[in-house]
Amino acid sequence: MSVQTASFADWLAAARPEVEVALAAALQRRSAAAAPPALREAMQRALLAGGKRLRPALSLLACEASGGVRGRALAGALAAEMIHAYSLVHDDLPCMDDDQLRRGLPTLHVIYGEALAVLAGDALQALAFETLAAQEDARLAREQAALLSAAAGAAGMVGGQVLDLQAEGARCRAGDVEAIHARKTAALLCAALQMGAAAAGVDPKPWEAFGGALGRLFQATDDLLDATASREQLGKNPRRDQALEKATLVAALGLDGTRRRAAELAEEAHKALLELPLRRHRQVLRDVPAFLLQRAP
Amino acid sequence: MSVQTASFADWLAAARPEVEVALAAALQRRSAAAAPPALREAMQRALLAGGKRLRPALSLLACEASGGVRGRALAGALAAEMIHAYSLVHDDLPCMDDDQLRRGLPTLHVIYGEALAVLAGDALQALAFETLAAQEDARLAREQAALLSAAAGAAGMVGGQVLDLQAEGARCRAGDVEAIHARKTAALLCAALQMGAAAAGVDPKPWEAFGGALGRLFQATDDLLDATASREQLGKNPRRDQALEKATLVAALGLDGTRRRAAELAEEAHKALLELPLRRHRQVLRDVPAFLLQRAP
Numbered sequence: 001m002s003v004q005t006a007s008f009a010d011w012l013a014a015a016r017p018e019v020e021v022a023l024a025a026a027l028q029r030r031s032a033a034a035a036p037p038a039l040r041e042a043m044q045r046a047l048l049a050g051g052k053r054l055r056p057a058l059s060l061l062a063c064e065a066s067g068g069v070r071g072r073a074l075a076g077a078l079a080a081e082m083i084h085a086y087s088l089v090h091d092d093l094p095c096m097d098d099d100q101l102r103r104g105l106p107t108l109h110v111i112y113g114e115a116l117a118v119l120a121g122d123a124l125q126a127l128a129f130e131t132l133a134a135q136e137d138a139r140l141a142r143e144q145a146a147l148l149s150a151a152a153g154a155a156g157m158v159g160g161q162v163l164d165l166q167a168e169g170a171r172c173r174a175g176d177v178e179a180i181h182a183r184k185t186a187a188l189l190c191a192a193l194q195m196g197a198a199a200a201g202v203d204p205k206p207w208e209a210f211g212g213a214l215g216r217l218f219q220a221t222d223d224l225l226d227a228t229a230s231r232e233q234l235g236k237n238p239r240r241d242q243a244l245e246k247a248t249l250v251a252a253l254g255l256d257g258t259r260r261r262a263a264e265l266a267e268e269a270h271k272a273l274l275e276l277p278l279r280r281h282r283q284v285l286r287d288v289p290a291f292l293l294q295r296a297p
Numbered sequence: 298m299s300v301q302t303a304s305f306a307d308w309l310a311a312a313r314p315e316v317e318v319a320l321a322a323a324l325q326r327r328s329a330a331a332a333p334p335a336l337r338e339a340m341q342r343a344l345l346a347g348g349k350r351l352r353p354a355l356s357l358l359a360c361e362a363s364g365g366v367r368g369r370a371l372a373g374a375l376a377a378e379m380i381h382a383y384s385l386v387h388d389d390l391p392c393m394d395d396d397q398l399r400r401g402l403p404t405l406h407v408i409y410g411e412a413l414a415v416l417a418g419d420a421l422q423a424l425a426f427e428t429l430a431a432q433e434d435a436r437l438a439r440e441q442a443a444l445l446s447a448a449a450g451a452a453g454m455v456g457g458q459v460l461d462l463q464a465e466g467a468r469c470r471a472g473d474v475e476a477i478h479a480r481k482t483a484a485l486l487c488a489a490l491q492m493g494a495a496a497a498g499v500d501p502k503p504w505e506a507f508g509g510a511l512g513r514l515f516q517a518t519d520d521l522l523d524a525t526a527s528r529e530q531l532g533k534n535p536r537r538d539q540a541l542e543k544a545t546l547v548a549a550l551g552l553d554g555t556r557r558r559a560a561e562l563a564e565e566a567h568k569a570l571l572e573l574p575l576r577r578h579r580q581v582l583r584d585v586p587a588f589l590l591q592r593a594p
Contacts (some may be wrong), residue, residue, distance in 0.1 A: 022514065035451030043451065090419060095411035107483050114392035115462055118415065122387060126450030133442035138435040145430035145442060153423030154332035154340065158416050163337045165412055239418045283537045 008061075008285035008291040015057035021077055023047055031130055035123065042112045043273035047085045050103035050235070054272075055080040058288070059196035062207060067279035068200020075135050076144045076195030079128040081185070083152045083188060086124035091161065097244065104235040105196070121153060134260030146194045147204065160184025167247035174252040174261065178216055181249075185222075186215020202277070203224055210271035210285075217265035217292050223248040224258055224296035259296075266293055299433045305358075312354035319375055320344055328427055329533035331493040332420065339409045339417035340424070344382045347400035347405035347532070351378040351515075352486060355585070356493035360506060364576035365497020372432050373492030375418045376425040380449045380485060383421035388458065388469070394541060410418025420434040443502065448488035459465050464544035471558065475513055479535040479547075482519070483512020499574070506569035507582075514562035514589050521555055522573040556593075563590055 014211055025030065027044055035043065039242045044229060056077035063073030092099040092107040093114060099107050107116035128148065135141040138206045148154060160183025167180060190211025194204035227250045249258040266289035323594065324341055331529040332340065353374035360370030389396040390411060396404050406414035425445065432438040447453060457480025464477060485510025493502035522531060525537045526545045538545045546555040563586035571581055 031450040031452040033452075036455050036459045036463070038463065039451055039456055060317065086419075092416055093412075095415065095417065115390075116459065118387055118390065118392060122383075122418075122422065123451040123455040126420050126455065128427055128447045129442055130450060133439050133446055135439070138439040141442070142430050142432075142435040142438040145426055145438070146535055149423045149427035149430055150328050153328040153427060154328075154336055154420040158420040158423065159332050159336055162333045166333070166335070177469035199450050215452040 006287060008284055008287040010281045010292075011061060011281075012052065012054065016053045019053045019060075019081065020048065020078060021072055021158065026082075026127065026131055028077055029134075034124075034128055035126040036114060039120060039123060042108055042116050043123055044122055045105075045111070046089050046108055046124060047082065049105055051085070053081065054155060055084055057193040058214075059191065059192040060198075061284060062193040062196030064196075065276075065278050065281040065285060066202045068196070068198045070201075072140070073196045073199035073273060074139075075131050075141075076148070076191065076199055078149055079131045079144070080188060080192040080195065082124045082128035082131065083148065083157070086121040086128075087152075087157055087188075089121040089124070091151075093117060096161070096165065097240065099236060099240065101231075101236045114170060115134070116229050128152075141197060143204075147191045147194050148200065149223045151187040156183050156187030158189075159185035160187065163191045164246065169245040170247060172247035174249060174250055174257075177247050177249050177252050181216045181219040181221060182212060182248060186212050186217040189215040189218060208274055209285070210269055210276060213265050213269035213272055214288060214292070217262055217289060219297040220249050220258055220262040220265060221292050221293065223250045224255065225263070226250075228245055262293060262296075266290065301349060305581050305584040305585060309351065309354045309588075312357055313350045316350045316353040316378065317345065319371055319464060320378060323379075323428055324348065326431075328422075335409065336415060336420060337419060338552045339395075339413050340421055341404055342402075343386050343405055343410070343421060344379065345415055346402055348378070348382070350378065352381055352489040355511075356484065356489040356496075357391075358578060358581060359493030360492040360496045360503035362573075362575045362578040362582060363494045363497035366491070367436075369455075370493045370496035372438075372491065373445070373496055376428045376441070376483060377489040377492065379421045379425035379428065379584075380445065383418040383425075384454055384458070384485075386418040386421070390414060392587065393458075393462065394537065396533060398528075398533045402420070412521065425449075426544050428466060434509055437495060440495045440501075444488045444491050444495065448481055448484040453480050453484030453488075454482075457484065461543065466542040467544060469522055469549055469555075470521045471546060474544050474546050476548050478516040479509060484515040485515070486515060489520040503573055506575060507566055510562050510569055511589070512586060514559055514566060514586060516567050517546050517555055517559040517562060518589055518593040520547045521552065521559070523547075524552060525593065537578035559583050559590055563587065 036047050059077035060070055060073050064070055089108045100110055130147045137292050160180055163180045164184055193207045195212045197204040197207050231238055269289045356374035357367055357370050360365055363448045385407045388394050397407055429438050429442045457477055460477045461481055472488045490508045494501040495505050
């Protein structure tokens with residue numbers, strides 16, 4: 001990868017194969033390698049069948065931008081993606097969002113049944129923490145595990161999913177919706193950045209504002225996509241938010257209002273970026289909000 | 298607790314309140330404290346409404362027996378119990394064993410619905426690793442996270458649960474059943490002991506044989522209890538194994554054959570104990586197999 005590139009799309013395209021090779025390798029190692037074949041197959045499908053690899057790419061970017069060596073950020077990058085993958089499997093379950101299609105393919109419980117889908121998700125969460133614990137640097141392993149567990153757990157992603165389910169059918173104001181987005185989506189995305197900064201040996205705390213804005217921006221564009229894109233574009237069934245009466249920004253603000261809000265969140269991310277002590281890649285990081293905005297024009 | 302006591306029942310009775318106070322405190326801390334109220338309530342119920350606290354008591358015992366200070370083993374002890382609690386919640390789900398009753402109370406999904414039960418389990422797993430990562434000693438945190446994640450994941454507990462579900466309705470030989478038990482039950486029980494040994498600063502590896510025998514013994518008595526005890530004695534609905542055509546030792550060997558096998562496993566545990574470099578509590582540890590055997594006379 002050229003150091004000169006200023007496009008986050010290029011960064012993502014370059015990071016993706018590297019991340020996917022490492023994810024596949026992680027599934028060959030100790031725990032996953034000794035899994036019953038059906039379980040390993042379900043885990044592989046959840047982890048390797050598509051995905052933008054946004055979180056790992058951001059993790060590697062935050063590490064290099066903070067002056068760190070890319071290789072030190074890899075375990076954290078993979079762990080973030082494992083948590084993301086497990087959360088999609090559980091979110092798609094019949095008792096949750098009951099989705100049949102994901103990334104253009106049947107969801108895990110459609111293929112393997114609900115029990116194996118629950119268990120594959122459980123095993124992916126354990127694998128995320130196993131991946132962090134396998135690092136040589138014990139201090140880094142502990143710091144990243146603290147960041148990831150807090151972001152993935154009751155105060156973060158899982159808590160956000162609970163609020164998201166509770167808000168179904170309720171009229172929500174934009175502020176309430178974004179409070180859900182902050183947990184459901186932004187917490188893990190932020191932890192991915194922060195694990196990368198930690199891998200560079202710098203304080204991850206200053207990355208919170210940028211990660212929080214970026215995460216809410218990502219979810220705003222996700223709400224727009226669900227409301228406007230086709231099944232082919234999405235790789236999953238569209239208009240599910242409306243069907244489930246989800247509390248989305250589109251429901252709260254309308255399409256144009258959500259687009260304006262997304263632009264504001266991009267601005268918030270740019271401002272947060274100015275506060276970060278970056279050593280490299282400022283232009284690539286500046287391009288991330290624009291990259292997310294153009295997902296849902 | 299007196300150092301002189303040789304009864305594991307006494308050890309367990311003394312450890313239980315200490316563990317329960319610490320579990321309740323863990324739910325007041327960072328992540329769990331910031332959980333949406335319904336999620337926190339579900340997590341509390343899963344973690345605090347009963348339970349023998351066998352795994353944490355063994356963790357503390359292995360630490361002291363290895364010459365360590367009890368307090369250093371507490372985080373690992375709590376983390377083992379959190380993983381155990383989450384596994385019960387997910388095992389009870391309609392798509393798994395579909396149990397309505399646990400410890401004399403309705404199961405979590407009966408009270409809160411399936412979605413919140415899945416999510417409370419997910420959050421408890423994250424809390425286990427957060428609890429480990431909150432320790433001051435980074436090397437210990439990493440070592441315990443490696444032990445716990447391997448035991449809880451695809452090669453251990455979750456893998457065993459997959460095999461257990463796959464074996465439903467199949468005729469299994471005792472060896473196959475015990476291979477399931479080794480993953481489903483023994484892996485986590487063994488990790489609890491090993492995390493305790495690690496907290497004492499000794500090599501946890503030698504505890505594997507004792508933990509493995511103990512875990513299979515525990516599950517053998519569990520199979521016996523399901524086949525012989527009343528609903529009141531069990532706190533859950535009995536004869537579920539038979540109804541679900543589970544691969545149990547009782548199905549493979551009959552009641553008397555399972556009792557004989559349990560006695561053999563107790564003997565295996567005793568022999569494994571002789572190989573351990575213990576500093577204290579040899580008599581208490583020697584009493585654990587007898588304690589487990591008398592669960593199902």
